[in-house]
Amino acid sequence: MKTLSKMHGPARERGVVLLFCLIILVVLLAGGVAVMRSMDTSLAGAGNLAFKRDLVNQGELAIAKAMREFNASGALAATGATSNNVxxxxxxxxxxxxxxxxxxxxxxxxTDLNGPDVLGNTFRPTGTPISGSGGSTVRYVIDRMCNATGTFASIGKSGCVYTPSKTETPGGDQSQLATPGPSVPSPPIYRVSVRVDGPRDTQVFLQASFTKPE
Structure with missing residues (x-):
């Protein structure tokens, strides 16, 4: 007598494949969010660099204006004009x-710029700030690297930072020169400090130094 084999229904689906698909989708979603954030950060960084470069370029306006003050028609061009504050x-x-x-x-x-010098005296510049592009404002000050007012000849080299002349050796030892030259006054060093105020309370500071014979 033949026995009939039991009829088996379709195997029960346990949802393992679906679970793996959901995990992969979550990983892909997290990766996409990370890529988008990375792109936003890169774009913001590139924008900040361009913004900073623009403010630096505008700061050059103040340096150029400061240099013009020492030209023939400038406020600091006349003999003795740099002996006192202007x-x-x-x-x-x-x-x-x-x-x-x-x-x-x-x-x-x-605002209301003022500050001390190395002697403790308050210096208050009154020059008009430069209006830059994009709503930026450029402010600057020029200071002579000396510890007193008066002409450079009266202050002496011990009271100023100056550029050594060709007749001087490093350290000031004239005995090292084979043929010491005549004593030539070396010009003191002037410093231009610039602050650029840009949009969203951004600031950029610049400095430059130069010499001018007195």
Missing amino acids: AAANYSAVQLATNAQGIPEVLLKK
């Missing part, structure tokens, strides 16, 4: 006090 030209005849980063304290105030 507030209208944002010029201090005495070196200005700075913070740890070398920025003159006079430029650290948002």
